[in-house]
Amino acid sequence: MSEANKGKALSIDVDGVAYQRLPIRTRVVMPGDELDEIIREYTAGQLQQGDLLFVTEKIVAITQGRSYQLDEIKPRGLARFLSKYVTRTSYGIGLGMPETMEMALRECGTPRILLAAAVSAVTKAFGRSGDFYRVAGYKARSIDGPTAHTIPPYNTAVVLGPEKPKQVAQHVQSLLDVPVEVAVVDINDIGGNILGSTLDRAGEQRLVRILGDNPLGQGHESTPLGVIRTV
Template sequence: MTVPPCLGANAGNCPTKGRSMATAQLVQTTVTYSGQRFTRYPIRTHWLSENEDLAAVLLSYTSDRQSGDTIAISEKVAILLADKTVPVETICVRWLGRLLARFIRPQLGEALGLSVPPKMQYVINETGRARILAAAAASALTRPLGIRGVFYRVAGTLARDIDGGVEPHEHHLFPPLDPTEAAQLCEGFEQSVGVGIAIVDMNDFGGSIRATSTSSLPAAALTEILADNPMGQKVTTTPFVIIRPEPS
């Protein structure tokens, strides 16, 4: 699905703060999972900032939600509004971080990943030099065989899922939420909005479900239903998707 950017010359495409799903939604799409049809409603918002309350934003933009819905929230937005980002300026990039970042080769059209030195350095600091060097060695041995992604599998979840460090968030890193903390956020948001909540990290190459609330669709179902990334990327400003089961 092609979505016009919500910036610059296309700013007129953006909803004003507080519009409901009926006026703020983009093109809805329907998918089938395990014999059940689900409609996905991406919700376009204003450009959110760390000074806003995510529960209030959810209430404002999803006023047309219904019982049985699940609202998927972009993990990046959850991290930003929960004030869990890491300022890039606080990371002292050392020689190993710069060296290893040079050997990360993103696929065409892929996010830059750990090829951004501050991100690589942060992962080294948090994961440990030994594990990252082991990941680099494993990658060097398997890449000539055409096996990709070994570095991230060995380095772990933080290396795979950390975001930010590039425009439009070049000044902040977005380390993934702890699953327990994410689950607590989901339960709190469900109490606020009255429907299931999931915090998800999806991209054009797949992704993961960080946590779900009690009334949410299960993670396995959401992984399939959101596999084509209906939330879009970056400047699409569609951090929420309402997922609604259709009557049989």
């Protein structure tokens, strides 16, 4: 296991149970890498029966060929227009740039993005936020744009959400020599989602609380895998 990420606690109590969150440091995962190889290499000797292995959605998407450098993306006029009205969050640019909005249009379809924009415009007038992403769906929420603190080469790239995350979690579970649960997660400094897992619904909700403070971090930690272990 790697050292704890700077400023991130290794343990947390949820519902009266103590859990360790153990980040696994890897090399930078690049397009063309195989997820199976990454999982086998970096989890070898790290897991115990009863653990939960969580995998960030970003490395799943990268190994699926769903990472694009900015100069590969040619935003249409609609993407440039809509991106001006997206509220940028403290942890990332979201769809607030033409390139990420263009990929949202491709992923979700123009009608859905236009509907999300229309709903958001109405509800913002009443002081409500977040409806754009609620309507656009998880594919839009999962798009990661470039930020200064992102590890290269992804500081100049757009990474889409992973395809078939539940099936990915089930496949990863089948690769492991130790019986553990697996989850593909999208966790950031303002919340998180379980995109797919081998858990039931209650288990996924508990996992969101366990990872609520984002123990993997968002920047140069290079810890796209982690283990949850009951103390």
